[in-house]
Amino acid sequence: MKSSLRIACSRSHLQEVRDFVRNYLTGLSLPEITINQVVLAIDEVVANFIIHANGEDETQFLDLELAFEKQELNVEIADHGDTIYLPGEHQSPDLRAYIKEGRKGGMGMALVNRLMDRVEFFTRGNHTVCHLSKHLA
Known part of the structure; x- marks a missing residue:
């Protein structure tokens, strides 16, 4: 089962x-916790x-496409922008250092990597694509 959505690049479309x-x-018919985890990862x-x-x-x-099989x-x-966006490898951040420095941000992709089984960024032509996958029993 596939479903797709196209949005303009504005935070107003995140909801x-x-x-x-x-x-x-x-x-x-997935557990609510699984739904919340996937929603959070995709939102990030x-x-x-x-x-x-x-x-x-x-x-x-x-363009966002969901497929379950x-x-x-x-x-x-x-x-579909003009800039290639390939974030580097996201290691688990040092939370003590973040707190000590008073840093905000920079933890989202580490969270996505924990919530999903696979996270890959690559280019297709001159566009950036992110592929996420999760095994759902």
Whole structure:
């Protein structure tokens, strides 16, 4: 079962993304905690694309596709902006150092890596794509 959504690169569309993902996953009769984890992971990646890759340029857009087959959820988020966005490897941050320094941000992709089984960024042509997957028993 596949479903897709296209949004303009604006934070104002994040609720639409969360609702779209939640509705899709609810139809799969998954536990609420699993739904919340996947919604959070996808929301973080989409927000990063909107803010960091596209500078909230509403003339740019993102395509989101969800597919569920053989107990595997596959998510593809494709950016159509002019900038290639390939975040580096995200290690688990040193929380004590973050607190000591008073840092904000920079923990989202580490969280996504913990919530999903696989997180990959790559290019397709001159566009950036993020592929997320999670085995759902």
